[in-house]
Amino acid sequence: MEDFCAKFVSQKISKTRWRPLPPGSLQTAETFATGSWDNEENYVSLWSIGDFGNVDSDGGFEGEHQLLCDIKHHGDVMDLQFFDQERIVTASSTGCVTVFLHHPNNQTLSVSQQWTTAHYHTGPGSPSRSNAPCTGVVCDNPEIVTVGEDGRINLFRADHKEAVRTIDNADSSTLHAVTFLRTPEILTVNSIGQLKIWDFRKQGNEPSQILSLTGDRVPLHCVDRHPNQQHVVATGGQDGMLSIWDVRQGTMPVSLLKAHEAEMWEVHFHPSNPDHLFTCSEDGSLWHWDASTDVPEKSSLFNQGVRSSTFLSHSISNQANVHQSLISSWLSTDPAKDRIEITSLLPSRTLSVNSLDVLGPCLVCGTDAEAIYVTRQLFS
């Protein structure tokens, strides 16, 4: 079991994100940002795990995260991403998208840019606009893409006052998350179990491809793309299922893995070690999925929290034609050969784990029980 450090922070945490390390840096991550939700006043906060030189006065043991600075955020923080080293982009339940700037000199945060009504509803027959929650944001400097409950997709540029591109009515249902596929292309998931690929080079409000779960139309809540193999995509659904997709072929997931007992709120491939995947859920669990093939048989040692996955479906008939060496360990569908090992990371199950982020050996997650958990020894 990894060594987790928990801290109660008196606010429900909706998002946690590590600050990216400068390119080529060999340090381990030590600063992360959090956003809160459902409080009377919500905050975006920056935390640090660094060694502060002086010994902690309150006897807090080494490695506990300390608040660097925070700033009030209007509405729930629905999503949060680092734009670069200093800037943080947040999505608000008020439909507002904000860029915060961190000043390391005096440890403060300030608003550097804001698009106040990025997402909105238009009532029937009236010109009045009401705010619609912005549910997801993704950044790829200088571009920022946001999606919302209004089914709208916005493309912003950090230096532009107005949206560069807006796709109205992109989705008839709520868009829950967005990620970049290849640079002009993005991937969205919605509340009727569809995965859509959009190409900003194309005009109009039609996606270039729709993939969907068959039958039950289970809402999808999160999406992440394999860091090296860009056609491999993982999504998490309302029923807690993990779906692995190959966007090059087929319109259905390559595999459906039975996972959590309730909504899967986030899924993340490990950025530098993509055979590892992390998921968290409304049921209060945080899981580590290990699909690296050279895993020694460990399940007898760790009875608790470890179980092998069950493949519910695996189709894609032409899978066999693809050269074996090119297949990611996530796409191979031979359940006998590849066991995925799953470890439950949090000691006791509590309220929903809303968000997680991994960077190098570090993992941070935040919960509705108002606690932030951090570990810096993921693979030890």
Added chain:
Amino acid sequence: MEELDGEPTVTLIPGVNSKKKQMCFDWGPGEMLVCETTFNKKENSETVPGCPFIYIIRKDIDVYSQILRKLFNESHGIFVGLQRIEEELTGKSRKAQLVRVSKNYRSVIRACMEEMHQAAVAAKDPASGRQFSSQVSILSAMELIWNLCEILFIEVAPAGPLLLHLLDWVRLHVCEVDSLLADVLGSENPSKHESFWNLVTILVLQGRLDEARQMLSKEADVSPSSAGMCRVLGDLMRTMPVLSPGNTQTLTELELKWQHWHEECERHLQDGTFASSPHLECLCKIMLGDEAALLEQKELLNNWYHFLVTRLLYSHPTVKPIDLHFYAQSSLDLFLGGESSPEPLDNILMAAFEFDIHQVIKECSIALSNWWFVAHLTDLLDHCKLLQSHNLYFGSNMREFLLLEYASGLFAHHSLWQLGVDYFDYCPELGRVSLELHIERIPLSTEQKALKVLRICEQRQMTEQVRSICKILAMKAVRNNRLGSALSWSIRAKDAAFATLVSDRFLRDYCERGCFSDLDLIDNLGPAMMLSDRLTFLGKYREFHRFYGEKRFFDAASLLLSLMTSQIAPRCFWVTLLTDALPLLEQKQVIFTTEQTYELMRCLEDLASGRPVQGEASAQRLQEDLENTKLEILRLALARNLARAIIKEGSLEGS
């Protein structure tokens, strides 16, 4: 009606003069609305302008403290864990488990207390500093009471170990001595420190005799005149028989040894061994349990329960739990000496020493400003099977009553409501209904929050609430012109009526604009299509368009016809459907067979003959519409198609 246990507190509403004005109120789940009213008051009501505000009165204000939120959240985890350990454990392991849970609760209180203390020190204005400090003292009292309850009710320590536990209890809560000890030892010449003798006395009062002995040896080192006396007293301290946890000696053996030791102390005092040093003589008297000597140290003892424990240590070390209340009462009386009356905390502790759990809980409920303490303590004691017999004359049992109060307080809070859910879950009698009432009142600001509330309801099979939440969301979506979303929500709620309503909106939009919106949803309805007839029609009608677009005319034609003949299509839509048939009738190929054409003709005549289906007016308008525009064209097209079909079918048969 029972008599009141205490004077109710008065809350003043700013801006309202309750002597001159009339007030009205309404109860909420955790709060109360209060405002001024002129109801039923004839005279002088219009003269003086009143207070224009409606006030929200919250009863459980501690819920709103930032620091206490940590207490609520952390203890929630412990609470849920406690409910789960349950039944399978019995006897020793169960008791150990419960003691551990109790210690966990206490450590959470302590952590909270420390943080509150830091906040008090760091507070910028004196008012908030005072507020924090008073919170610290409340938390510290809570921990003190809890700890005592743990020793008496959960640990159920027998004679012997009981005193050891009580000593630990006193040492934990009278902790100024540690800083004093560091201070004295840190000074250049400890035995000349002004507080040296105070320190030694406190150490003896707390039964920390090893440390006291070390201090005495320091004194002996610097003043050879008293070295002998110090050695003798030190020896007495060393030889005092105590019960050590690992030892197997019986209580009687201990008592016997203790008696000998006591006599030896007595003899030294009689012989005047320490006559030349009043300090040492006083210490010896304390060790003999001399009440007068103990009471002289009132300042150092701080409070009566410290006095009680010291007194027991040096006069009744093997006190039985059952005799405790007798010594406690007399200690309280002696200590206060009739000068002051007992405070609420004293009463609570006294009730605990009397093993009157209900009194403890009752006094705590009155004295403390939050339900957290009594709810959690009662629950824990209930798990120790100590509260079975007690039933209230209202609601269910006491544990449940207190948990419900606490959880309602959480639900009144803007964001702590999620914690409340689990507390309701473990109230077998009224928890479910309470949850049902509270959960419907959670404001649903975003879909994400709604999903969390829905999950709570679905896990507990609260179908009525699931339906109502989905309906709220569907209504919201309709208001925002998000028909696709609205349809999704009504499908999730399995709300046929609403699905029909939304489907009608879709069809109307189609009629107006000539194209469908939200195709990604309608094309993928799947089995959900069966929810309502109108939704089925919508899905099928869209399928017709797809067939037509894909030039699968035969499929399109039979689907179109079946929509009308099976009565799925609403009659008001038949005109549109028949019009949609026109291009099929005009194809070069013959699409409709004779039989199908007859069917179409019948449908057309049905409409034309104007069987009033949905009220006279609409039927009339329908007819006019039909006649003015399409009737003739349709009849002509149908007749021509019939002719072609007869020829085609005849010639096929003939060939």
